[in-house]
Amino acid sequence: MSNFRMHLLVCGGTGCTASDSLELVKMLKESIKKHEITNEVEVVVTGCFGFCEKGPILKVYPDNVFYITVKPEDAEEIITEHVIKGRKVERLLYVEPNTKKRLEGQKSIPFYKKQIRIALRNCGFINPEDINEYIAADGYQALAKCLTEMSPDEVIDTVVQSGLRGRGGGGYPTGLKWKYTRQNQSDEKYIICNADEGDPGAFMDRSILEGDPHSVLEAMAIAGYAIGAQYGYIYIRAEYPLAISRLEIAIKQARKLGLLGEDIFSTGFNFNIGLRYGAGAFVCGEETALIHSVEGKRGEPSSKPPFPAQRGVWDKPSCVNNVETFANIPPIFLKGPAWFKKIGTEKSPGTKVFALAGKVNNVGLVEVPMGITLREVIFDIGGGIKNNKRFKAVQTGGPSGGCITSENLDIPIDYESLSSIGSMMGSGGMIVMDEDNCMVDIAKFYIEFTKDESCGKCTPCRIGNTRMLEILEKITKGNGTEQDLKDLVELGDVIKDTSLCGLGQTSPNPVLSTLHYFQDEYLAHVRDKHCPAGVCQALFSFRILPEKCVGCTACARICPAHCIEGERKKVHVIDQSRCIKCGACYNTCKFNAIEKG
Amino acid sequence: MESKCDTQEKFKQLQKFIDSMEDRRGALIAVLHKAQHLYGYLSNDVIFYIAEKLEIPSAKVFGVISFYSYFTTEPRGKYVINVCLGTACFVRGADAIMREFEKILNIKAGETTEDKKFTLSGLRCIGACGLAPVVMVNDKVYGRVELNQVKTIIEEYQEEA
Numbered sequence: 001m002s003n004f005r006m007h008l009l010v011c012g013g014t015g016c017t018a019s020d021s022l023e024l025v026k027m028l029k030e031s032i033k034k035h036e037i038t039n040e041v042e043v044v045v046t047g048c049f050g051f052c053e054k055g056p057i058l059k060v061y062p063d064n065v066f067y068i069t070v071k072p073e074d075a076e077e078i079i080t081e082h083v084i085k086g087r088k089v090e091r092l093l094y095v096e097p098n099t100k101k102r103l104e105g106q107k108s109i110p111f112y113k114k115q116i117r118i119a120l121r122n123c124g125f126i127n128p129e130d131i132n133e134y135i136a137a138d139g140y141q142a143l144a145k146c147l148t149e150m151s152p153d154e155v156i157d158t159v160v161q162s163g164l165r166g167r168g169g170g171g172y173p174t175g176l177k178w179k180y181t182r183q184n185q186s187d188e189k190y191i192i193c194n195a196d197e198g199d200p201g202a203f204m205d206r207s208i209l210e211g212d213p214h215s216v217l218e219a220m221a222i223a224g225y226a227i228g229a230q231y232g233y234i235y236i237r238a239e240y241p242l243a244i245s246r247l248e249i250a251i252k253q254a255r256k257l258g259l260l261g262e263d264i265f266s267t268g269f270n271f272n273i274g275l276r277y278g279a280g281a282f283v284c285g286e287e288t289a290l291i292h293s294v295e296g297k298r299g300e301p302s303s304k305p306p307f308p309a310q311r312g313v314w315d316k317p318s319c320v321n322n323v324e325t326f327a328n329i330p331p332i333f334l335k336g337p338a339w340f341k342k343i344g345t346e347k348s349p350g351t352k353v354f355a356l357a358g359k360v361n362n363v364g365l366v367e368v369p370m371g372i373t374l375r376e377v378i379f380d381i382g383g384g385i386k387n388n389k390r391f392k393a394v395q396t397g398g399p400s401g402g403c404i405t406s407e408n409l410d411i412p413i414d415y416e417s418l419s420s421i422g423s424m425m426g427s428g429g430m431i432v433m434d435e436d437n438c439m440v441d442i443a444k445f446y447i448e449f450t451k452d453e454s455c456g457k458c459t460p461c462r463i464g465n466t467r468m469l470e471i472l473e474k475i476t477k478g479n480g481t482e483q484d485l486k487d488l489v490e491l492g493d494v495i496k497d498t499s500l501c502g503l504g505q506t507s508p509n510p511v512l513s514t515l516h517y518f519q520d521e522y523l524a525h526v527r528d529k530h531c532p533a534g535v536c537q538a539l540f541s542f543r544i545l546p547e548k549c550v551g552c553t554a555c556a557r558i559c560p561a562h563c564i565e566g567e568r569k570k571v572h573v574i575d576q577s578r579c580i581k582c583g584a585c586y587n588t589c590k591f592n593a594i595e596k597g
Numbered sequence: 598m599e600s601k602c603d604t605q606e607k608f609k610q611l612q613k614f615i616d617s618m619e620d621r622r623g624a625l626i627a628v629l630h631k632a633q634h635l636y637g638y639l640s641n642d643v644i645f646y647i648a649e650k651l652e653i654p655s656a657k658v659f660g661v662i663s664f665y666s667y668f669t670t671e672p673r674g675k676y677v678i679n680v681c682l683g684t685a686c687f688v689r690g691a692d693a694i695m696r697e698f699e700k701i702l703n704i705k706a707g708e709t710t711e712d713k714k715f716t717l718s719g720l721r722c723i724g725a726c727g728l729a730p731v732v733m734v735n736d737k738v739y740g741r742v743e744l745n746q747v748k749t750i751i752e753e754y755q756e757e758a
Contacts, residue, residue, distance in 0.1 A: 052727025200683030203724030279665030296623035357685035
């Protein structure tokens with residue numbers, strides 16, 4: 001690696017590859033060849049940088065210059081200007097929205113300023129398809145330390161001391177989980193990595209697996225040593241082909257170097273890892289359902305106890321941890337549990353990765369210390385709301401979580417604080433909504449999701465969620481009554497109390513939390529038959545304001561239903577009976593003459 | 598139509614895949630993935646074959662197939678259009694995009710056009726939330742899709758054939 005004077009790090013995450021970053025890599029390589037500098041400069045395809053909004057991302061190392069929205073046709077200029085002549089390509093630098101100054105370093109960009117990267121430490125830094133780059137970044141050192149210097153009990157103690165809690169959402173202390181699994185005697189035990197990231201809108205696990213697969217393999221081997229397992233499964237969604245292929249490469253490379261397999265580091269410890277594919281079932285994120293799926297069966301949950309630590313895969317003690325949890329393990333051993341505990345809050349040490357998405361300016365993957373406020377995440381890191389609209393709510397915890405309003409934006413984020421305001425940490429999806437989002441519609445979206453994903457094993461979840469969806473559909477169509485709102489609450493409480501697994505127990509949360517915080521909006525739907533956000537088609541209309549209309553005819557020309565009439569330079573009118581409420585006129589009008597409501 | 602020779606070749610590949618597995622315990626889902634990858638869908642013939650080969654009752658195999666949304670027992674179109682309906686895409690208007698596809702193709706989500714060219718379906722998050730709303734046609738990703746782009750996307754594939 002040291003032979004090259006310069007490295008061009010190009011993001012190969014899903015978001016950036018969808019915007020042609022691999023084509024950019026090709027063009028860069030061609031240009032490098034053309035200028036005969038192949039022995040000076042290397043192009044490295046890395047994992048996700050997190051700043052997906054401005055992808056594709058290209059970072060020049062060691063100059064530490066950070067280029068955004070780089071297109072394949074920019075390759076030649078970057079090579080001739082920056083690489084050869086040493087002049088930065090100004091137009092590709094990030095522009096600070098307030099000062100309009102161009103910033104060159106990654107750290108100086110507001111999106112990165114408040115981030116602390118532990119789980120994502122290698123994403124955007126190393127080539128995930130080359131084990132040597134991981135090793136150069138202290139990779140597999142933690143495993144070596146555990147195997148050669150520590151007893152399994154000491155390993156577990158270290159994790160307990162660090163205070164690390166499960167990053168999949170529940171927040172159960174990882175060290176305790178390992179301890180219980182170790183205590184159960186058996187000839188065989190299993191480590192399982194839960195990479196069934198089902199929350200729609202969350203993509204941190206995929207980014208870790210795509211950007212730094214070895215850190216998960218290393219942590220699984222450490223966990224295997226600690227609990228006395230010789231085999232690990234990674235249960236991963238089949239919808240993540242890139243992550244699967246990088247894991248396959250990583251496993252192969254680790255086996256070749258003897259970092260997985262028999263007699264690792266000549267200590268007599270054996271550990272192997274195999275992949276198991278999910279097949280599109282959200283409920284398989286629940287550990288007992290996941291275990292059944294690993295066994296090749298229908299992924300239905302079963303009651304606990306027995307816990308997986310007692311009887312898991314093939315009825316043997318098993319320990320299930322999430323991808324992000326594993327990614328935190330190697331640094332804890334390298335830097336010590338005291339270092340880890342200093343970050344974050346007392347009860348929730350460390351960091352959390354969030355997938356920031358929705359109506360926010362800087363969509364992307366962010367890793368922040370626990371205890372940061374939602375306001376800092378959304379406004380400082382996320383750069384505020386798109387198109388200067390008004391913030392309405394942020395949804396955390398996916399289909400199991402709830403909506404948080406502006407009054408709670410200053411609460412420090414940790415497992416307990418989010419639960420106390422009716423939401424939850426969840427896997428880390430964070431969807432920002434603005435004034436144009438209808439909260440009834442959002443609640444309906446989530447219930448539709450859980451209704452689809454309910455495995456059907458227990459009645460409250462299977463039938464209860466279907467009934468809830470029917471009521472919400474009734475409301476959004478303008479046929480709801482106030483009694484319906486009461487029924488939703490009652491039904492929601494019953495589903496929570498009587499469902500078997502986590503999916504059912506949390507499925508009413510999106511409805512209950514929106515009902516709590518946005519009661520007015522629900523009432524507007526049922527009492528006034530009006531959707532204030534203008535989303536539920538039956539409950540709003542478009543109207544042309546005569547005092548603002550200049551008669552430019554733009555709306556009449558774009559209307560797909562040809563239902564806008566009016567002469568040139570005269571006020572236009574919408575024929576409400578034929579209007580399909582597509583909003584084309586509303587988006588086209590340059591004079592704000594069309595009102596939605 | 599597939600020739601008989603083709604089908605036999607695929608059966609052989611499937612057989613080889615199953616035979617090469619070291620541990621057949623819990624192999625069913627992996628085998629179904631392979632089979633669907635080879636054939637595009639899971640026909641009765643394939644299902645019975647797998648059941649026999651793995652010594653699992655075919656009712657159980659059907660049970661597993663119907664449980665997971667990834668598996669399909671219906672042939673799919675040449676181009677599978679997946680509209681991402683994850684939350685990030687949803688709040689940026691993915692369902693209007695879906696309705697537009699339904700309208701232009703004249704099929705509902707989950708259906709295939711009569712000429713077997715397009716299958717329309719919804720998908721939960723492909724992790725490209727920065728590009729929301731996202732549409733995938735086979736493996737190609739279209740980001741920040743707007744309503745008036747839907748027609749152009751379809752036309753792109755109409756012309757190809």
